[in-house]
Amino acid sequence: MTSVKNVLVALGVAFTAYMAARGLWWTETVLFPLAVVGALGFYLATTWLCIFWEPVRSAPTLSDAHATATVQRSQPRLPVLAQVLALACAAIVPTAISLSVEPSSRTAPFATWYLGGIGALMTIVMVRRRPWTAWTGIVLLAIASMMWMGVAGALALGLVGSIVWVTCAQLLTFSLDRAARDTGRLAQLQRAASAWQASQAMRQRERRVQVQEALAVAGPVLTRTVATGGALTEADRLEARLAEGRLRDEMRGPRLLDDDVRAELERARRRGANVTVLDEGGLEGLDEATLSIIRGQLAEALRSASSDRLYIRTSPDERVAVTVVGRSPSVGGPSEEDGVDLWREIPHPGVA
Known part of the structure; x- marks a missing residue:
């Protein structure tokens, strides 16, 4: 059965591949095609590394609600090396693409794909719970794109969309983490409630057993007391005292x-x-x-x-x-x- 995680991974791979394919659809002259292909390869390698790289984790200890919420997170945190590569990609790719095409072609679709591509990469970094890295990459993307195509051009051709993607990813991640923490607390409350119910059931059983034992011990004495109207003999009084003592002991x-x-x-x-x-x-x-x-x-x-x-x-x-x-x-x-x-x-x- 296909899981939600696998579907999201497939979508991420397909979307980033589409963004890179746009960079190969040259409609005008490219000055340095090898540099463009190299930038595309570096971008795809970095992006797919950020998608698929999951460090090996030891079995966690469920000691509190925070640990439970951590276990329930769908993605582990992105390793440091992948963060460095993502920031390098955000800093290098826009400049490499802009320098490899004609100045008049820097606003063409095959030369502006990196606006959406780097935005998608930083969205992945955000989902992998590295918000500072993601926003640093967006800042690097904004500086490079505005330097090569101007502020208005960068904002109009896709920079705003990249910022919106990363913002939505951060809000969604925050909501999911909060839901996971609430789920962990709810699970703890359910376990506590189950333990309390079990203890109450055990106490009820103990009380029933004590009542049965009390009836077995005191029943004959009470029966004789009722039958004689309270006029007990010394032997009956002794048996009543013994029955009282046995009940206290139990x-x-x-x-x-x-x-x-x-x-x-x-x-x-x-x-x-x-x-x-x-x-x-x-x-x-x-x-x-x-x-x-x-x-x-x-x-x-x-x-x-x-x-x-x-x-x-x-x-x-x-x-x-x-x-x-x-x-x-x-x-x-x-x-x-x-x-x-x-x-x-x-x-x-x-x-x-």
Whole structure:
């Protein structure tokens, strides 16, 4: 399938070849035909080099919207050597053609083709994103053409058209680059929106799972409460407290829980301990095998605990994964502060 770029390249080659062919359609005497042919060859070689020369580019990094817009540009920037040749062409060709024909023939079509030809070349340079080079070439063309055929003659025979072509090319290039930048920003916004929607969907699934677990845990207790009209036995009250504790554990520290840890937490609560489980960060990104090791050490620490109050918290420290603190009333009565009778730091697996 023919792409838009290939069509534009074909049009550029055909148009510049037509402009050069006009220079060979001699209707009057030419003083130096070899100079004319040489100027035409130099012009075609330079023009087609500017059309087809694309430097090898490494794969870009899409780090921001500006990089995305750069990738989306249809043409890379024109190399420096091609710019130098284009400026040399704008400076040499008009003078070479004017000196090769009779002074009376300098306004003939075969001697004024360079006005449109150099204008087309500078339009190509502008499209290849070298605006300063393009406008410098137009200035050189204007100086040379006005010097050989006068200001009025140059403006009437094609200089104005060349200036208009380059101006339109600059405006079009600016518009395309701006559209590319806007497209890059829009793509970033779409990615951010998709990520937000995915996170919301994941949170909704997590909430549904938590609701189902809550119903599974609290459902039997609530059913007995409704059935008895709130007149619960001591065993029912104990089961209600255990259900409340399990729900708090599932909401506050799900990454710390497995069957063994849940069993030890329930055992501690059944003996009357007040247990608090908090996931305060630090376990993000750990795989299931690493979490299993941490949970196994946590279950072992709880199995040997006899404290009246147990605090289990994750740690953002790079060395410590979980801290287990146990407190019990000190000797001297409940009026004094509770003493720490258990302190266990569970390190990250592989950390000495």
